[in-house]
Amino acid sequence: MNFLKRTIPLIIAFVMGVLMAMQYYVPHKLSQNLLEVVSRWDRIIAGFAVFIGAYSLFHLHWTRIKRKVEGWGYSVFVYFGAIITLIFGFLNGGKFFWHDKQEGTMFDWLYSYVQVPAGATIFSILAFFIASAAYRTFRARTNESTVLLLAAIIVMLGRVPIGNYISHYIPAVADWIMAVPNLAAKRGILLGVSLGAIATSLKIILGIERSYLGGGD
């Protein structure tokens, strides 16, 4: 059992890890084909995984409805939305799902006039959250937050016409902040991230890090 649960996955991780790392350095057609095959398998597995995801979602909400837990009414809406979408998806504008997808159907309408606006509404909340988060961060309680506050004011003013109206130097200083200290910090983070990614990959390929298989050892 341990052989199936541990050894085989570790061998697969090692072989595929080494193979795909080397693939990056081999431009030959065979290497490109290997990448294509692996990517295709990835998409196939992802396709099947959708059913697992859908089962998880419906099972969870069914349990919530059955047990009448707090907010179970929202779970009814999950079923309502899914069933409506499935019906119009299968109907496919009267041509049914075994034909190519039709344009301008009720399915499209649901996407364009329900899902997209709902998503946009959630996204628009971000503006208010940025304001509240900025208020909390920019209170000049320490030297660091004072520097942050000043930098933020300059960058914000530098990005709007009034900044240039107040002084021609403001956009230039804003650009400098973005291009020099900001970029330097960003690159510093990226270098660390790259090293961390290499170390993590190596740990997984060599089987030192096994927690992704479940358990620590």
Add this chain to the structure above:
Amino acid sequence: MKVLKKTFFITAIFSIPFFITTILFAQLPAFLIPPAEFKAFDTPNDAGETVSLTWSASPSDAPDVFYILYIDRDKDGAFEKEAMRIKSNTSYRTGAPEIYGYKKGNGNYHYVQLFPRKIFNGETIDKKQVYYFKLAIAAGDSKIILDTIASARAQGNWLHMKKANNFAILIILSAIILYFIVHARRNPNMFLRKIGGLDAVDEALGRATEMGKPVLFVHGLTSMGSISTIAAISILGRIARKIADYDANLKVVNNDPIVMSVSQEVVKESYLEAGRPDAYNPDNVFLVASEQFPYVAAVGGIMTRERPAANFFVGYFYAEALILAETGATTGAIQIAGTDAYTQLPFFITTCDYTLIGEELYAASAYLSREPMLMGTLRAQDVGKGLLILVLILGTILASFGLTFITHLFEAF
């Protein structure tokens, strides 16, 4: 007056042939100066689909002068198939540093790549087919076709030589990591710098246990193929193990079914390892939505309804980062975030109690487990960073004196 007339007459007689000659010869190809050194070769470091062609720039190069490349599969063919037509003041070797580097003379030579199979689309072509090329220079109705016939065969390459620098860096960094892994085996009491966010994990879990409220683990939006998701899964395993020990309640929200399946397995194994398989509830690791903003709405709803005592945001996040973290902050939960998405880091730093910045996300698993071999990789990361800092300083000094070879040495192709 007579002298003037005579002078005008003589001048006219001599000028007319000059003007006629100028007009005639301006139309003739002889005024287009043909290029030289026309060569074809297999494009290095490719899959074997392209052929490269190069020739020297001509003094005639101008926006209204064109180069035309003709292709044929037979050396003695008619060369009627036009493979490419470019303006003569474009396509120089400077645009192909992966082949010609950064030599000063690159601007004096033209360079193009052709896909012969695409040109002969639909025709059966042998793998070993040699292609023959002719070059012409043309302006208006004038055209000069060079006598030179260049030939090349498109071959796949087994090694991308221009990625050798990348390979060398990989080998050096891997060697450092392996060295420290072996070293950590011999010396398990290795000093590690403190990471505040990870030290606070116990505090967050303890708080959740005392309050009898759940711990919410929020995955980022990337799939299992992303290294940050793999790191997040590793952290989840460690946290789940601690939660099983503390007998607290863990909820894991996912937006990717594969990540969800892996998370279920990891959490289950952690509970098994802790000797509490009965406490594991597969319904606590679930998929909430596969799209970005429905995911945000669903997770936000869970936060406001169930009011978890601790929120973990681990993985790669996009615009949803601030909405999630700010919602969590309003519920009064202790929040720990870990991401390598540098654009979202400011939002997490602003709204979370602790943030694992960039590489700390990858260090978390080792830090939490305290396994010597894993800790060795942390030391290796620090040594690698030290090396990179040295190279950066050296590169800055050399670049200040106009020596840019170190920049090109680290260039990615």
